[in-house]
Amino acid sequence: GIYLGRPLLKMRRQECIDFLASRGRDFRLDSSNSDVNYTRNYIRRIILPVIEDKFPGVVERIEKTRHRWAMDDQQLQRHARE
16 A cells, blocks of 8 residues: 655656756765666666667667556556456
C-alpha cells in the first residue's frame, strides 16, 4: 500500500546538475553511486556508455520501451482485477 514517487527518474544527471546551476544551487554526490561493485552502477558507468557510443540514442529508446512496458503492465493488472 505504499506509493513511491520518483519524479526525477526520467531526468538525466546532467540535466539535474544544469537545472540546479541555473538557480545558483549546488548538487550533492552520493559516494556509493560511483562504486562500480554495485551492479546498477557498473551498468550505468561501464556498460551503457559503451553501448551509447556504438548506438547513439539507445539509452533513451530503452527508457521509452521500459515506460511502454510499465504502462502495458498496469493495463494488464487492471484487466486482471476486473
